[in-house]
Amino acid sequence: MEILIRPDPEDVAALAAQILAGYAGDGATLGLATGSTPLATYQELIRLHHHEGLSFSKCQAFLLDEYVGLPRDHEQSYYRTIRREFTEHIDIDDSAVHSPDGLTEDSDAAGRAYDEAIQQSGGVDIQLLGVGTNGHIGFNEPGSSLSSPTRLKTLHPQTVKDNARFFERAADVPRHVLTQGLGTISRARHLLLLATGEGKAQAVAALAEGPVSARCPASVLQLHPHATVIVDEAAAQNLQDSEYYRYADANKPHWQRH
Numbered sequence: 001m002e003i004l005i006r007p008d009p010e011d012v013a014a015l016a017a018q019i020l021a022g023y024a025g026d027g028a029t030l031g032l033a034t035g036s037t038p039l040a041t042y043q044e045l046i047r048l049h050h051h052e053g054l055s056f057s058k059c060q061a062f063l064l065d066e067y068v069g070l071p072r073d074h075e076q077s078y079y080r081t082i083r084r085e086f087t088e089h090i091d092i093d094d095s096a097v098h099s100p101d102g103l104t105e106d107s108d109a110a111g112r113a114y115d116e117a118i119q120q121s122g123g124v125d126i127q128l129l130g131v132g133t134n135g136h137i138g139f140n141e142p143g144s145s146l147s148s149p150t151r152l153k154t155l156h157p158q159t160v161k162d163n164a165r166f167f168e169r170a171a172d173v174p175r176h177v178l179t180q181g182l183g184t185i186s187r188a189r190h191l192l193l194l195a196t197g198e199g200k201a202q203a204v205a206a207l208a209e210g211p212v213s214a215r216c217p218a219s220v221l222q223l224h225p226h227a228t229v230i231v232d233e234a235a236a237q238n239l240q241d242s243e244y245y246r247y248a249d250a251n252k253p254h255w256q257r258h
C-alpha cells in the first residue's frame with residue numbers, strides 16, 4: 001500500500017485527479033464514490049475537462065452504493081448526487097454511469113446483477129474510495145465479510161449520524177443501502193482511497209497500520225496489490241510510521257512518480 005501525505009485537502013484532490021485523469025484518457029472503467037471527500041477531486045476533474053481537454057467520452061462508471069428506498073430523482077440518492085456533482089459536467093455518456101438499484105424488491109438479484117455488469121464492462125480499472133469514521137468503505141460496515149459481493153447492508157448508527165448532515169432530519173436518513181462488497185471492490189485493478197480531516201485520523205491509522213480485520217473493513221486494502229492512500233496532514237496525524245511514508249514518497253523511483 002502506498003501512503004501519500006499531502007498538506008491539505010486541495011493537494012489531496014489535485015493528486016487524486018491527476019491519477020484518475022491518467023485512466024480517463026484511456027477510456028477506462030471508473031469506480032466512483034459519493035460523500036464529501038471526493039467532491040474537490042471531481043471539481044478538479046471537471047476543470048481538467050473544460051480547460052485541458054480531458055475527455056471521459058469513452059469511460060464507463062460504476063458507483064459504490066445506493067440508498068435503499070430513495071427514488072432516483074431524490075436529491076440525496078447517489079444516482080442524482082453523482083450526476084449533480086460530477087458526471088453532468090463532463091462528457092461521459094449518461095447511460096454509461098451505473099449505480100445499484102436501490103428500489104429493487106429483490107436485493108440479492110440486484111446485487112448479483114450489479115456485480116455481473118461490472119465484470120461485463122471488463123472490470124473497474126480504478127476505484128475511488130472515501131472512508132467512514134468507523135472504517136467502512138462503500139457501506140461495508142464493521143463486521144462485513146472481506147470477500148462480500150454487492151448486497152443489502154444496514155447502516156451503522158454512526159454512519160446514520162455522520163450522513164445526517166445531508167438530510168433535513170436524522171430520521172430521514174435511509175437505514176439500508178445496496179453496496180458493492182469488499183470482494184467486489186477488491187477486484188478493481190487499482191484502489192485509490194482519500195481521507196481528509198482529523199475526523200478520519202483514527203480510521204486511517206486502523207486501515208493502514210492495524211490488523212487486516214472485518215472490524216476495520218478498509219483494512220482489506222492491505223491485501224490489494226495496487227492500493228494508493230492519499231491523506232492530508234490532519235488525517236495522517238495518528239499514523240505511527242508517517243516519516244517513513246514521507247521518505248518513501250520523496251525517494252520514489254522516477255517510473256513510479258505520478
Ligand code: F6R
Pocket residue numbers: 032033034035036037038064065129130131132133136137138139
Ligand atoms: C460513499 C461511500 C462511503 C463514503 C464514506 C465517507 O459512496 O461509499 O464509504 O466514502 O462514508 O464519506 P465522506 O466522504 O462524506 O466523509
